[in-house]
Amino acid sequence: MPTRSRDTSADTAPARAPALPASLPEVPRPQPGRTRRFFATLLTLAVIWGLLTEFRLDALVFGLPAVLAGAGLVFVLPPGRGWRISPRAALVFVLWFGVQSVRGAVDVAARAFSPRMGLRPGFRRYPLSLPEGAARVMFLNTITLLPGTLSAELEEGAVVVHMLDTRADLEADLGQLEARIAALFALPRK
Amino acid sequence: MLLDWIAASLIAIGAVFFVAGTVGLLRFPDIYCRLHALTKADGLGLALVAFGVALLADSAGEVFRILLIWFFVALASATCGHLIARYARQSGEGDAHD
Incomplete structure (x- = not known):
């Protein structure tokens, strides 16, 4: 499953490149895999939502769209610079x-x-x-x-x-x- | 019983800091000094109230929700303080004393 999803992200990156004007070259930066970050965000948000609603199933009517939309921001926003904490x-x-x-x-x-x-x-x-x-x-x-x-x-x-x-x-x-x-x-x- | 008293004391001290923040808001001379009062005094007030309430919470889920609320309010208040101060500087409204 992760291999497949990484493939799709590799497909979309070159597909978008020609759409850009020639004067704006694509900035080469090492991507830690958007799909992986999407699922990591999805998991984090799902856990937070679950704890907020005490894992009630009927609350998923709001939770599912919210969590999906929140995790989907990974594809919209530019990736932040990497950082780590001691x-x-x-x-x-x-x-x-x-x-x-x-x-x-x-x-x-x-x-x-x-x-x-x-x-x-x-x-x-x-x-x-x-x-x-x-x-x-x-x-x-x-x-x-x-x-x-x-x-x-x-x-x-x-x-x-x-x-x-x-x-x-x-x-x-x-x-x-x-x-x-x-x-x-x-x-x-x- | 002892826990109740500790929680009540924390909440009461927290309320004092909220009052201090409001007194500062009313007494301080300009928008920037007022922001100091709101961001710092109310921030600690909320932390104390949240800590006190968390001591009385029934479940770990409640404690987590209180912690989450505190974290986001603390983050938002520092960020909003910066944005309000920046707006006041750029628009020149901060110079007006009232």
Whole structure:
């Protein structure tokens, strides 16, 4: 069965190539097999749906189309860059990140309740050094949960960060976050 | 019984963080500072409430659903915070104080 499905994906790729204008050459990239990723996504979504509905059969009226459509996106969306996670670094990261997000929430809650608030808000640019893809998305989303920082905008290779208190050491905080995300995705350190 | 008390405490502390997020939303001077209050304080508030409710859950399926809800809300709030801040910067609406 997997061999057959891999054949069909190999058939469709060259069939689509001539449809493209000559000025847009097909980007050669190693494909991990769309059909395989389709079935992996299908299985994951089916398990999630099953757990959501306690494996009720009548819920499949909605679940089956939803799961098929979700897994079908594999054929529509461009494949993401490959990434892997180092399990030990992931555990360390989750613990560290949990502590940081509690600190961030306590900090902002204390400011909200305190009469003076102690705000000195402003924007800072921070150059991105993590590669595009999962690691960078992770970085941008976690900035917002660290104490006093909010990722506001992307600007040619840099992220514009809004700070509640611009006296804080942004470079040290974000540098540490970057190093931890690099470890999480098992990226080579510079 | 002890579990009930722990769960109730977690939910109550979570509610305090939701109130803090709302107070920040009302008191902070501009849209960006307000986003800090909403993304961070409400995020922890939800995590505490979800943890408390999960302690009271009857089945593993319920715990899984609570975890899933927490995960997607956390992801969406960081992403929405970024999108709202970006829109405010690009449209210049963030400069208006009220």
